[in-house]
Each structure stands twice: as C-alpha cells, then as structure tokens.
Amino acid sequence: MITRQTQYGFIQQALIASICLIAVFTGGFLILDLGRDPYHNAPITTGAIEGDTGAQGIPIVAGMVTAPKFSLTPAKMLHQMQKDPKVDMPALVEYAVQSFDDTPKGLILQSYLIWAITANKSDAYIDSLLNSATAKGHFKTPEALLTLSGRLDTPSLLSAVQFAQSRPNAVAGSEESRKHLLRLSDSLAGLSLAYYGDPQEHMRITKANKISHRLAEASVGQVVKIPGR
Numbered sequence: 443m444i445t446r447q448t449q450y451g452f453i454q455q456a457l458i459a460s461i462c463l464i465a466v467f468t469g470g471f472l473i474l475d476l477g478r479d480p481y482h483n484a485p486i487t488t489g490a491i492e493g494d495t496g497a498q499g500i501p502i503v504a505g506m507v508t509a510p511k512f513s514l515t516p517a518k519m520l521h522q523m524q525k526d527p528k529v530d531m532p533a534l535v536e537y538a539v540q541s542f543d544d545t546p547k548g549l550i551l552q553s554y555l556i557w558a559i560t561a562n563k564s565d566a567y568i569d570s571l572l573n574s575a576t577a578k579g580h581f582k583t584p585e586a587l588l589t590l591s592g593r594l595d596t597p598s599l600l601s602a603v604q605f606a607q608s609r610p611n612a613v614a615g616s617e618e619s620r621k622h623l624l625r626l627s628d629s630l631a632g633l634s635l636a637y638y639g640d641p642q643e644h645m646r647i648t649k650a651n652k653i654s655h656r657l658a659e660a661s662v663g664q665v666v667k668i669p670g671r
Contacts, residue, residue: 516600517565523607524559531603532556538602541642542584542631550581555599569596586630586644590660595629602631604643619650620668624660637668 514522524531541550554575558568572594576583583594622633630644638646650669660666 451518497518513564516604517568518598519604520559520600521562531559534603534606535559537606542586547581556586572596589627589629590624590662591626595632598631598635598641605640605642619670622663622666622668624664626662631660
C-alpha cells in the first residue's frame with residue numbers, strides 16, 4: 443500500500459519535471475525571439491558590427507537587409523498574376539530562368555517551375571520540389587541562386603519571375619555603396635533583390651567583388667561589397 447509520504451514524493455517529482463519542461467520551452471522561444479532563423483544557424487565570425495565603416499567609409503550592414511514588402515508570398519503573387527489573361531506565365535518563367543541558366547539544364551528547371559506555378563503549389567512545396575530535383579541531378583542550381591548552405595534560393599527565383607513582368611525597368615539601387623555580412627541563406631540573386639529590388643541585378647555585386655558567380659564557397663560573416671549607382 444502506498445503511504446501518504448510516497449504520494450507526496452510522486453507529486454513533488456511531477457511538479458519538478460513540469461517546471462523543467464516549461465523552462466526548456468521558454469528558453470527555446472527566447473532564442474527564436476532573438477531572430478535566429480533556422481537557415482542562419484551559423485555564427486557571424488567577423489568582428490564587424492552593424493553601423494561600422496570600413497577603411498573607405500563604407501557602412502556595414504549586419505545580415506540580410508529587408509527585402510521589398512509584399513502582402514502575398516512570391517508563389518501566391520504568381521498565382522494571382524496567372525489569372526490575368528494578358529500574363530504569359532510560361533514566357534515570364536522562361537525569361538527569369540534563362541537569365542540565370544541558358545543551358546539545356548535550365549530548360550528542365552523551367553519546366554519544373556512552370557508546372558508548380560500553374561498547379562498553384564505553395565512556396566514551401568515549390569522550394570522542396572526544386573531542391574529535391576537538383577539533389578537528384580535533374581538540373582544544376584544556377585550559381586547566382588546558390589546559397590551559402592548549398593540550397594537553391596527559391597524565393598529569389600520566384601521573385602525573378604514576378605519582376606520579369608516589369609522588365610526592363612530595373613531599380614537603380616542606393617547612391618552609396620554598402621557592405622553586407624554573409625549569412626547561410628544568402629545568394630547573389632537574393633542580395634540583388636534585397637538591395638536593388640530586382641534579383642537579376644546580381645552581376646553588379648559579382649563585378650564589385652573578387653568572387654565568382656556563386657557564394658557557396660564563401661564563408662558566413664564574410665563581407666561583400668554592395669555597389670551603389
């Protein structure tokens with residue numbers, strides 16, 4: 443027969459376990475509140491701090507700047523666009539993809555993307571579909587869309603399709619040059635979208651830095667120059 447003292451012991455242990463679980467979950471939410479994105483889980487190793495300036499007085503921006511704000515996600519915006527009979531979605535996809543990859547492999551990426559958009563697939567589904575296809579070797583990720591983590595930058599690719607509708611009205615960008623601290627989710631197209639409002643202006647960043655057309659070989663925290671006009 444269980445004594446009253448033993449019963450109190452069980453209750454006390456249960457309370458301690460509950461408190462520990464609450465502390466663990468609370469700590470997790472606090473970490474998320476600090477802005478630690480799951481794609482940005484590597485620490486910035488450089489000693490540069492946001493607001494600092496380099497030797498040439500160029501301001502340094504810590505991490506990704508705010509991209510253009512839209513009420514809908516990139517995929518949902520494309521779904522809305524294709525409802526317009528005047529919009530030739532396959533042509534927009536072709537223009538966007540071929541601007542990043544004009545090889546036969548680019549045609550495969552193009553066909554995947556056209557199907558996903560016309561089938562009204564979500565952003566997450568399209569991202570999973572394209573990254574799974576490139577992992578299987580169905581096509582090669584265009585270097586400008588390759589992130590430091592080795593994934594295809596799907597949001598920037600979808601945004602490129604959207605911006606293809608308004609070409610050649612490219613955004614000129616800021617008057618002043620800036621410097622950007624690289625993060626795992628960064629790609630050249632993504633930086634171009636964030637700083638210039640157009641993912642297809644990535645060549646301006648490539649030419650301003652001693653880097654190839656890809657960022658996969660760069661390091662988290664590495665400083666990249668973002669040229670002005």
